[in-house]
Amino acid sequence: MHKINIGLTEQQRHGVMNLLNQDLADAYVLLVKTKKYHWDVVGPQFRTLHKLWEEHYQELTINIDKIAERIRTLGCYPIGTMAGFLSLATLKEHSGKIPTATRMVTQLVEDHEQIIRNLRNHIDQCGEEFHDQGSADFLTGLMEKHEEMAWMLRSFMEGEALESDGQKQAGGTKVPVGV
Template identity: 40%
Template sequence: MKSKIGIGTKDTQAITDILSPLLADEFVLYLKTRNAHWNVEGPDFHAVHVYFEQLYTELETIIDEAAERIRKIGHYAPATFKEYLKLTHLSEKQIEKNDSMSYIKNLLMDHESIILYLRESLSLIADKFEYDYGTEDYLTSLLEYHEKMAWMLRSHLK
């Protein structure tokens, strides 16, 4: 059954085309954060191991919310590694050392990349789909989350 939420099918497809790469980015960031959690080494191991666990746990919720936003507007969420690798803006840069600073720098770059994509997406949605308050609100709250994470990761690097 088609959704009847005041947004036309053509527009919900265009919005899904914005949300799907975001979902892929969140999933790739989740996996990279899990990698950091599993493989970090060094004198600050315990503290950053616990910190990375906190981050990937938060990302699990974000992934679910991104997929559910796509479903709320009447489309199916991408859910395969093949789709995510095709859609993501992030890359799997090889970490030279398994120390916390290397992982933090890499994760910071990813959060900042997502922030830029969110700003671009918010601008597009506000211009073309100004009546989609749900997606706009969702993206705004997600932007605030990633800005906070970027600030915290950046603070580790000072």
């Protein structure tokens, strides 16, 4: 076998692989949850959420493939079993009763936010501990995609009336959104 010589030690590459495998596991659990909610959602927002979650699980599928390919780029192998995913994931499976549409959205927001927090930590570790700026950059792009999906889901739950300039009314006074 050809020795990999990309400026990272074997220990650094394996350290990054461990982080990426956790990210892969979380992405897979989130994919399964998103697919399940896509199938099970009911209520007045069915069509909107059904379509949104279809977009999300398609994006998650692409991301999963990219994470696995990044692991292979480093000369390592991604996990690929449900048992492996569940043992490494920080997200929990959803089992039991089917939640309401609003609870589904809330759970997915919480999962995306957990992944975002994990990715921030992994970005720092890749750059500072393992000196792999390529993987840090890769994870930054992945984090931005999760931030966008979380924003879309949070926006679905927010129902405040806003002015066209991004201000909301608070006791007759305009207040910048997010304040």
